[in-house]
Amino acid sequence: MDTSQPRAAWLNKYRFVGYFALTQIILVFGFFAFVTIFEKQLPAPRLSSSESFNEKARWLRELGNKKCDVLVIGSSMAINNVDWAFIRPALNNMTVVNTASWDMSIAASATMLKYIAPVCNPRFIVLVAFFGDFNSKGHQPIDWEFFQDYFNGQPSQLAYLKSADLTYYLSTFLNLKNLSNKGNTVYESLNFDETGSVMLNCNNFVRKKSRWDGYNSYLSHFSPGKVQVELDGLAEIEHIARTNHIHLVVVSTPLRKVAEDKIAATWVATLLEKVKQSVQGRGGVFIQAGALANFTDSDFADFAHLNECGARKMATLIAPLILKLSAVPAPMGQGATDRLY
Structure with missing residues (x-):
């Protein structure tokens, strides 16, 4: 056979x-x-649908020293609207870590805080926001477990393997390369400075009319349900700060005067009063920046985002307050057993 x-x-x-x-x-x-x-x-591993969040996660992961004095949270308002690098000398060179990314909702910032604060161990938490952040859809989904592993040092090769998507990486690579060539003259710049912030150019910035007058769109899309979700997120941030004996500063950023005038008699004024009462009622500090300094159109990149000139004005408003707070103990929670870390 x-x-x-x-x-x-x-x-x-x-x-x-x-x-x-x-x-x-x-x-x-x-x-x-x-x-x-x-x-x-390469673009950062795809931890979320936001390339800004992904790139910020990589920036955070690569920090040589993750301990910080000031931990900044929030959306693009927090990325662009305060020049932390400019005022660090006035803050006795306190270490500032800015975790913010585009469209980051208040609720998502609260979640981010749970992962970052135990590592950073800050003395101050600074939430920088405008009224639109309390009516935000946020960028979803974020794979928080993936973020935690990556932030804590998971080999980057495994992170890329887990998020393998050649189409995404190619398109994002080309987009980021284009943005890098434009520098800080466009809204989408992700050229983080030493603090994780991005300062938009004062003079040769490319403004878009749709964004310059964009307050009308925000005012017409008010959703009580979304607002409550973000107020709940704020309460969580307040709880984390208080139970861990951290000073909380919430900054409501200024708007172009035409926008400030228009929102004065709308639901926005009521919302900001709620935010103020919530923050102050739990031992935090609330700053409504537009009422404390004169911001002109030359300070803005659009109706709400400040350029570097405006961001330096904001920084000079905030620095004295942080120095003053640094001399007194942070409000205490119900006891050491309530600490989250």
Whole structure:
């Protein structure tokens, strides 16, 4: 009986399996080598649908010293509207870590705080926001477990492997390269400074009319349900600060005067009063910046985002308050057993 043909078929089958396995091993090792060599040029791992959040996560992960005195949270208002690097000397060179990213809702900032605060161990938490952040959809979804692993040092090769999406990485790479060439002259700049902030140019910034007059759109899309979700997020931030004996400062950023005048008699005024009462009622400090300094149109990149000139004005408002607070104990919660970390 001729057994050569079955044996040949058997050998061919296992040879194919061997080649296939070898190919997979080569691809995996090639992938790991590629990421190791070109990681700095690649977009950050896809932890969320926001490239701003993803890039900020990478910036946070790569901090040499994750301890900080001032921990900043919030949306693009917090990224752009305070020049922390400018006032660090006035703050006795306190360490500032800005965790903010585009469209970060108040509720998402509260979640971020739970992961970052135990590592940073701040003396101050500063939430920088405007009224639109309390009516926010936020950028969802964020894989918080993935973020925690990545932030805490999971090998970046595993992070890229877990979030493998060649279409996303290619399109994001091209977009970020284009933005990098434009510098801080466009809203989408992610050129983080030493504190994690981005200062938009004062003079040669490219304004968009739709954003310059964008307050009308925000006022017409008010949702009580969304507002309550964000107020609940604020309460969580207040709870974290109080139970861990951290000073909480909530800054309501200024708007262009035409926008400030228009919102004065709307639901926004009522909302900001609620925020103020909530923060102060739990031992925090609330700052309504527009009432404390004169901001002109030359200080703005759009109706709500400040350029570097406006951000420096904001910084000079906040610095004396933080120095004053640093001389007194933070409000205490119900007891040491309530600490979250």
